Amino acid sequence: MSTASLEAVVDPGKVQGWINAIGSDPSAAVPILQAIQTEYGYLPRKAMNLVVENTQINASQLYGVATFYAQFRLKPIGRHLIRVCHGTACHVQGADRLNTSLRHAMEIEDPKQDTASNGSYTLENVACIGCCSLAPVMVIDGQAYPSLKGADAQRELLKHAREHNEILAGHDAQE
């Protein structure tokens, strides 16, 4: 599989715009990275280099920050993002089964891989989204799906894929 096709094309003008709006001193590191990731879904290397060249933030600080916080990712993401909540309430109510069923649907076997090979979906675990009474929960592109069983997660994903013209070759759980 290749994620090369998912690499973002970085617009230097946009990066400079964020720097101008947020600031160029070291305390701007986190918000600048957040702006980049909001735009591209991850932190493209080219954008990071532009930040280092055009601010007082040096490369070691910027990469240090980018690798410290869970929010930031250095690899491109698929066209859609699935976030499975792994808060305590979700864990004790079977969040792992959501991952198992989703990974099967996405045909991902390598535990280090998180994006379907056709670039359709990326599966990410998050610490807690704070909807503990609706556990277990997953979020696809910002929309939350409450009180799921493992099998429900797969069904919701397949439904989402159909609605967004994405192909999921994986195991199909018919109704």
Added chain:
Amino acid sequence: MSNAQWVITVGEGTCGIAAGAPEVTELLRKRFPEAEFKSVGCVGMCHREVMVEIADGEGKTYMWGNLNKKNLPKVIRFHRGEAALPKELLIRSSEHPEVEGGEYLTRQTRIALRNVGQLNPTSMAQYKARGGYAAIEKIIKNGMTPEDVIEEVKISKIRGRGGAGFPTATKWGFARGAPGDLKYLVCNGDEGDPGAFMDRSLLEGDPHSVLEGMLVAAYAIGASKGYAYIRAEYPLALKYFGMALEDARQAGYLGHNILGSHFDFDVKIKEGAGAFVCGEETALLASIEGDRGMPRLRPPFPAIKGLFGKPTIINNVETLANLPWIINNGGASYAAIGTEKSTGTKVFALAGAIARGGLVEVPMGVTIRHVLEKIGGGSATKRPLKAVQMGGPSGGCIPEHMFDTLIEYESINATGAIMGSGGMIVVDSKTCMVDLAKYFLQFTQNESCGKCTFCRIGTLRMKEILTRICDGEATLEEVDTLEEVARTVRTATLCGLGQTVANPVLTTLKYFRHEYIAHVQEKRCPSGVCKALIHHTIQNDKCSGCSICQRYCPVKAITGTVKQPDTWVIDQQVCINCGMCAEVCNPDAILAA
């Protein structure tokens, strides 16, 4: 329907939206185009989402819960006089006092949550109509000095609600007395405990209360700049708090010469980027400064030398939300609630195997059992409750036989758990305590910033041993090693994370050692959770032959003929013990043991 104006109020916090509030609202708007629609934050009855209150303009009110597209027509038909009362959906009503779904709320004492679910969080006018900004006006118009404010808060004896429980007024006193022209006040909204969501509900349900609390605190310590550090995982909280700042600025509650006084204060939002350790004060400050969120050696304490080297006070969201109430009602009224050393109320986020999960605010000094049974309604499953996990990854598990423990700082600490920020996860007999300890160590090992060797390496070693226990590969000596590592990490680390990181291990070892022993000696997981020690088998006498398990099995390990229960079997060579089949099996015919 009469011609009076109907008012339909929909709970649209994050939980409500996730449970489907937008589609319920859309449908109601179509059916009641004349009605006035109001959006409120989360009232905290998460187990009844989606919730809607319908008032007919003539004094009749109906609060409905568990609404969805399918059952909503029943409610609509009822209001049009076309159908009988769908009682199962009614929470409370002015017309039906016999329906007591409201007891979840009436058994609480709401101070911090006084406005949550009662007002539109984006409306400053509604906040003011409920007595909002009266505290800061009282302070300035009555000429209260910062010392007067600190004294009032001292009388209230409120302790920091973020977890450690340090007296708020004492902390303020340090910063007040610290030399320097520029001081900072930081609102800690980096609610990183998995299982806690009271800060989210406050920030998105009543942002002005938190902001007014910041004004009170800033005035007391003499801060002119403030930061609200809110986690990025809470988009609605960020949005509503941002709107509250804008409105407060317009109204003159933020900026220069607030309400005509010499008090200047303004607030910037800092979006957290996802690091549990940033709940620790000094790590949070490092994060605002643009660094990796790694704790710093104390002293100097932030109250003396904090953000950008200036005196800084960091207060938790819930602490701040209590402050306007304390100023308006007096410290003594607050101190009258709760116990001698733990005054006031505490908000808990109740979740897990509990019938009625959600936000609960109770006076300090009630028992855990009171919260779980009287308010939470006991077990949600038919299985008995086993324990409650309090305080998240820094906290511990309190077993059922200790549910009569009082909710106050000292009593909770004596159990080995901590009050923490207020997460309460209830578990029943199907939760493995060793697996739960492993879950927390996986979390903290991942979140350890790496500065202290004992935390960095210690969490990894503990996680490894716990994994070996769950896999049935550990020896009894390793259980002792686990305990020894846990005690060492506690004493040899710098910050609150490292010092408490072993609590989940130590409390489960203390109260559930027999479960550890079963894993090690009998190679058995008594709760049927640890994959390496269980097998899924079909009990053919209970099986209905419906084939649903086969359809949901991700590895196609299940075979059989439809409607012939005796033919169904799971191929143990193929089965990955994911448990999906047991989850979907209606007659509960799949055994995990």
